[in-house]
Amino acid sequence: MIPIARPFVGEEEIAAVAEVMQSGMLAQGEVVTKFEEEFAAYCGVGHGVAVNSGTAALHASLLALGIGPGDEVIVPSFTFIATATSVSMCGARPVMVDVEKSTYTIDPEAVRSQLCPETKAIIGVHLYGQPFDIDPVHEICEEKDLMLIEDCAQAHGATYHGKKVGGFGSVGCFSFYPTKNMTSGEGGMVTTDDEELASHIRRIINHGQSDKYLHTELGYNFRMTNLSAAIGRVQLNKLDRMNAERQANADYYTTNLKTPGITPPITRAGGTHVYHQYVIDVGEECPLSRDGLMAYLREKGIGSAVHYPMPVHRQPLYAGDGNRDSCPVSDRASQHVLSLPVHPGIGREECAYIAGIINGVR
Numbered sequence: 001m002i003p004i005a006r007p008f009v010g011e012e013e014i015a016a017v018a019e020v021m022q023s024g025m026l027a028q029g030e031v032v033t034k035f036e037e038e039f040a041a042y043c044g045v046g047h048g049v050a051v052n053s054g055t056a057a058l059h060a061s062l063l064a065l066g067i068g069p070g071d072e073v074i075v076p077s078f079t080f081i082a083t084a085t086s087v088s089m090c091g092a093r094p095v096m097v098d099v100e101k102s103t104y105t106i107d108p109e110a111v112r113s114q115l116c117p118e119t120k121a122i123i124g125v126h127l128y129g130q131p132f133d134i135d136p137v138h139e140i141c142e143e144k145d146l147m148l149i150e151d152c153a154q155a156h157g158a159t160y161h162g163k164k165v166g167g168f169g170s171v172g173c174f175s176f177y178p179t180k181n182m183t184s185g186e187g188g189m190v191t192t193d194d195e196e197l198a199s200h201i202r203r204i205i206n207h208g209q210s211d212k213y214l215h216t217e218l219g220y221n222f223r224m225t226n227l228s229a230a231i232g233r234v235q236l237n238k239l240d241r242m243n244a245e246r247q248a249n250a251d252y253y254t255t256n257l258k259t260p261g262i263t264p265p266i267t268r269a270g271g272t273h274v275y276h277q278y279v280i281d282v283g284e285e286c287p288l289s290r291d292g293l294m295a296y297l298r299e300k301g302i303g304s305a306v307h308y309p310m311p312v313h314r315q316p317l318y319a320g321d322g323n324r325d326s327c328p329v330s331d332r333a334s335q336h337v338l339s340l341p342v343h344p345g346i347g348r349e350e351c352a353y354i355a356g357i358i359n360g361v362r
């Protein structure tokens, strides 16, 4: 079976972990600090704060930005659940809005329609590895004095008008889960240019501690370990190469997929897509339905996946919370999108096999 995702790890990561094991300094320490500095430099921002998941990156950032009960935060409905639940974890309300038809990223017009006096922030998601349209969302934030949070969990190394994601908002929040463009096992990172905010996040992720055993606010244990950071540092070194392989695989599909009704991903001008996922739209003209195609691919030894089968505004968790917006684009997308294997663990041969199988669908 060609898997839909596989972490691209090898001897170098094993050696880096072994070195930490031998040092005896397994929890947070110098390796984490180095990883933070290197990741921040890679993103072109002043500070990186490493945490133990992408969710923790979002949660701690929102807390440090002062989001709490009575506040609303606008999030796209078509995303992984953690974009919204991190808002709920702060006692605030996530307000789900629809996404653009072409890229499935947050629709700036939909954002405008949901602004109210309680709105404090907007979380934009660089979905599937493609930056959302940052300029118009940023403009809304300036106009209405709102904070912008970038959910970069799927977009390590992607650029918008030549600049890496993670440096446009008050914070950028990354995930290093094993299926992501780079991994640290589990892990995450907050990027920011705001030194004070970085220090505040550092307190929140370490039990609200401002000095040894002095706790000035409620905090959590969201710390990254040296073991994770050791993997992350090696992966960061390989990130551009791994992204280039994803892009080459994606280009191959886009050039070679010819089945009626199948639309390859659309890349917005001015941005680069790092293809955390290569997502096709399986429309009505395709001889097979989306789910039919998925089953057919499985029969042929090809893993595929649906990101995401249920938009956030439809989730039972948020039933009855009076979501104000209807999200028809998200609803439609959840029925028609299909992710194909694009990770660097596969090459031209596998891509050609997969494209050939899809082109043979009758």
Ligand SMILES: Cc1ncc(COP(=O)(O)O)c(C=O)c1O
Pocket (backbone or CB within 6 Å): 053, 054, 055, 056, 079, 080, 082, 083, 125, 151, 153, 154, 175, 176, 177, 187, 188
């Ligand atoms: C868009 C998005 N946001 C947040 C997260 C949460 O990251 P983690 O799984 O590391 O907590 C993910 C991870 O899947 C994600 O895809």
